[in-house]
Amino acid sequence: MKTFVVLCSVFLIVNAKNIDLTSSENVFWTFMNKNNTIRGNATVPGGVYSDLQHNGFIGDILSEDNDVRTRWVAYDSWAYTAKFHVSRDDLAARVQHLVFEGLDTTAFITLNQDEPIGTADNMFVRYVYDIKDKLKEGENELKVSFLSPVAAADMRSSKFFAAPTCVPSVYNGECHVNQLRKMQASFSWDWGPAFPSVGIWKPVYIELYNGAIIRSVTTHTNKVGTDWKLDIKVYLETSQKITQVAGVLSASLQVEGKQTIKMWTHVDAMSQADGTHVVEITMNISENKIRLWWPNGYGDQPLYELNVLWTPDEYQHELSHKSLKVGFRTVQLIESDASEIFGNDTAGKGLTFYFKINDHPLFMKGSNWIPSHILPEVGESQRDVVDALLTSAHDAHMGMLRVWGGGVYESDHFYDKCDQLGILIWQDFLFACAMYPTDPAFISTVQEEIEQNVLRLQHHPSIAVWAGNNENEVALRGNWYDTMPSFEKYKADYIKLYVDTIKPIVEDLDPGRRYLVSSPSNGLESEREGYIAMNPYDPHYGDTHYYNYLADNWNMMTYPKTRFASEYGFQSLPSLKTMRTATKKEEDFSLQSEFSKHRQHSPNGYSFIRTQMESRMKLDENDPKYFEKFVFYSQISQAMAIKAETEVYRQDQANWYTMGALYWQLNDVWQAPSWSGIEYGGNWKMLHYFAMSFFSPVLVSPRLLPSDDIDVYLLNDRFVPIIDDKITVDFYNWSSPAPISTKQYSANADPLSSKLQKDIKINFSEYKKEEVFVKFTLQAAGINSPPNYVFPVPLKSAKGLRKPNIQITVSSTVMRRQQELLEYLINIRVDTVVLFLWMETDVKGYFENNGIIVTEPQSVVKFISTKDQVTPQDLQKSIKIQYYVN
Known part of the structure; x- marks a missing residue:
């Protein structure tokens, strides 16, 4: 093995040949149902719903x-057929493999x-079939016959039942999706x-x-002294x-200063029984040749x-090549004795649970991703939809x-984009809200799935x-699916699947990353308790999922x-603008319409939304615009509740070492x-606008106590301290855009901290709570910190809040951005004062x-036009507004 550094590296790559069988002028796909009564042209990659449409x-x-009217599609069986040509030269190849990157299912x-x-039975697996004795010169015909997924799930369940039987009826879904290695949400x-x-x-x-091809490449970075x-x-x-x-296998890495580090090794060995062989190369890289990769908000993402190149001895013209991007950073999930931080008090019991990136403990701010x-x-x-969603998260x-x-x-593009934007990924394996079978066929396909996707x-x-x-x-321990009579059986299945099957594969292929058996879980403590903790929601350990729709969720x-x-x-409803794309x-x-009932899949969903709204806001059911206001108020309620909960978690870094807040959920599918927080189609709800503030790197975050005193925290997600800056506290009444x-107060906070400002003493003793609210701002050079507010009583009880006169004008000056x-x-x-001023336009x-608390007589908001060339006058005419008033 040799190592050298060159200023540049250029080589010609002639890859082993692939015959592309996706839809093109040369490959024509058709599809038909079981009895051949429906047939048409197909697009591959694709799916039957897309093709029928x-x-x-x-x-x-949508x-x-x-979704229900087309369910017959899922009950039928479908076949896809393609014809393609193969030349005599193609048939001379020693290896002829048919490769499906994804078959559903x-x-x-x-x-x-x-x-x-x-055959295939797992949509998450790449299938490779030897067809050397099956191909022929000239025209070939390939046929893929799919069994109804509903029927396939039912057939397996009759042999290997695992709870639950079906999703709740309000979902309008199908049963036994846990029997299939298929997107679990596809059954609703x-x-x-x-x-x-x-x-x-x-x-x-x-x-x-x-000769051979490169199938996969893994990389493991480790800092040793001053070198990486x-x-x-x-994987050949x-x-x-x-x-x-x-x-010969060679690897070249482009580093800083337009340098390339290159290494190579000669290989001469026998493969394993399945024809695979693993070759290892190690590079030692001086730390001054690279820059660290950081999560969004903490630094850059270099x-x-x-480039990895395989040149076989016998077929030197036939090269195989893989190119990928590498980032240098360390990620550790720290589960250590909490008393090391807090001492032996209540908070110090148990274990920490936080991510240390490049040796810095960082509070994780984010959300949960469902399929786009x-x-x-x-x-x-x-890709444009994925890019827009991930960019919205970044922003x-x-x-x-x-x-x-x-x-x-998700797609390679998804993870590439996250690499570029600095968005860390907590990656669940694809098992959700169910018990799962553990028969040999199921375990075997899961092993292949985990191995391929980790690689x-x-x-x-x-x-x-x-x-x-x-x-x-938590589902098993909490008896969600009436599994308690068979608890020991399901516990054994749980351990067989997640501990005995998945865990060793992950730890072998990716030893540098933590594998958590479940989420939520007590982490190491759950493992110590035999992988099913007595209380998987113990706040002293691990991660939690918390939902409470009955309490006052604006109250921290x-x-x-x-x-x-x-x-x-x-929950909240999507905007009327988005709903009108569906009906x-x-x-x-109307909340009583069949459409509204059909779209609400959460049991008691609308009543929970109404309960939250009515606890804080006033809405008359006899109002002719009741539904329009219900939609708008639901978004206010959602935004304010998640704001309150998120800020509690950020504040609790100080007193409980809470170190992450990932709210449910980022995006929508209909x-x-x-x-x-983002509607199907990409429109931001009020929640996402609020997230830009409550996730701000620096934020004054007040907490109203039962005593009517206000604790004030200064949240600082930067590597530098805040020293002797100023927090301004303004009391307002509801009827005037000027503080009374x-x-x-002096403001201080350590780097990467939440700091209670003990010198700030605020209460409402001098005021009638119904008549006032409080605004908090930070004055600090070079820091953009959004304002924050405390409303001491529910808005429906506020006195003096009146209908405003609002003038919206668009400046004649238009700036061009990139x-x-x-x-x-x-x-x-x-x-x-105007509460939750919301602006909408068709431009x-x-x-x-947006969703602005307006406390100044005059203010400015920027609108960025992405496509339309519109005059300021036309934009002004198009803007519609909403706001809250009793």
Whole structure:
């Protein structure tokens, strides 16, 4: 093995040949149902719902109640057929493999005169079939026959039943999805519809080669003194049997200063029985040749290109190449004795649970990611949607997203984008809210799934932690599915799947990252208690999921302690604008309409929303605009509740060492009530605008106590302290946009901390609480800290809050930003306090601030136009406003 550094490295790569079998001029796919009464042109990659829609057999699947009206699709069986040509030269290749990157889900594959090739039963697995004796010169015909997923799940359940039987009836879903290695949400969830699709949802191709190909590359970075050690594992594939592997493997890494570090090694060995062989290369890199990768908000995200090249001895013209991006950072999940931080008091009991990045303990701010579309092939292909959602998360100061266990392992593009944006990923394995079977066939396919996906994703610097499942430990301990009579059986199945099967694979392939058996869980404590803790929600350990729809959720005293909040949330309705993309019928815009009932999948969902709203706001059911206001107020209520809970968790870094707040959920899959902050289609709810403030790196965060005193915390997510800056406290009454009292206090906070400002003493002893509220701002050079507020009584009890006069004008001056973006200045004039001023327009673009608490007679908000060339006058005419008033 040799090492050298060169100024540049250029080489010509001639890869082993692939015959692309995705839809093109050369490959024509068709599909048909079981009895051949429906057939049409197919798109591959794709799926049956997409193909039926494109061929005019069904309409917009997300319109009205089409999720139920099109359910017949899932009850039928479907076959996909393609014809393609193979040359005589192609048939000379020693290895001829048919590769499906993704088949959804239970399928039987044949080639030429229905000659069997193989079967599939896992949409998360890459299937490779040896077809050397099956291909022929000239035209070939490939056929993939899919079994109805509903029927497949039912058949397996009759042999290997695992609770629960079905999803709740209000979901309008299907049963036994836990029997299939398929996107669990495809059979419906409390936030989404059931579309149990089938199809070839990822690329398909034929590999032709003689020597070997690079199948996967993993990287492991470790800091040793002043050097970084980069361990590279290259997984070569030669065939599907024992084969000699001989050639040269080289790796080159581009680092700072336009330098390239290159290493190579000669290989001469016999492969394993399956034709694979692993080669290891280690690079030692001086720390001054790279820069550290940081999560969003803490630094930059430099990525360095790693090229790996395989040149076989016998077929030197046939090269195999992989290129990937490497980031240098350390990630540790610290579960240590909490008394080391707090001493032996209540908070010091148990274990910490926090992420240390590059030797710094960082508070994780973020949300939970569900699939970007209910049809997996659409989520896989719509990069612009993924980019917009991830950019929105980045812009709201999020540094972590939890990829939830009921969805899919996301596309390579998704993780590449997270690498670029500095968004760490908490990656669940895809098991959610159910018990699972452990028969040999199920365990075998899970082993393949975990191995392939860890190998595919492991190199990404954004991957922070693996988790075995979503909520299955608490479901079993909490008897969610009446499993207590069979507790020992289900516990044994749980350990067999997540501990005996998944855990050793992850720890072997990715020893540098923590594998958590479940989420939520007590982490190490759950493991000590035999993997099913007596109380998996113990606040002294691990992570928690907390939902409470009956308490007053604007009140910060409602929320429990936790080391790490990995799920919490509240529902709201999507905007009328978004709902109108699902229905045009005016009668649907009522809580009593069949449309509204159909779209609400959460049991008692609307009543919970109403309870929250009515505890704080006044809304008359006889108001002719009741539904419109219900929608708007639901978004206010959601935003304020999640703001309160998030700030409690950020504050509790000081007194409980809470070190993460990932609210449920970032995005949506259809136009319906849900916990999302971003609507289907990309519009931000009020929650996401609020997240830009409550996740701000520096924030004055007050907490109203039962005594009517106010504790004031200064949150500082920066590497530098805040020393002797000023916090301004303004008391306002409800009828005038000018403070009635102003005081300033000295403000101090350590780096990366939450600091209670003990010198700030505030209460309402001098005022009638119904007549006032308090505004908090920070005056500090170079720090952009948003204002914050305390409302001492529910808004419905506020006295003096009146209907405002609001003037919205758009400045004639238009600024051009990068690319085609135009920036408009929106001038806002008011004659009184305005609560939650919301602006909407049909012009393509976004407001940089919305849902505003207006306390100044004049203020300015920027509007960024993304596509439309619109005059200021036309923009002004298009703006519609809403606000809260009793």
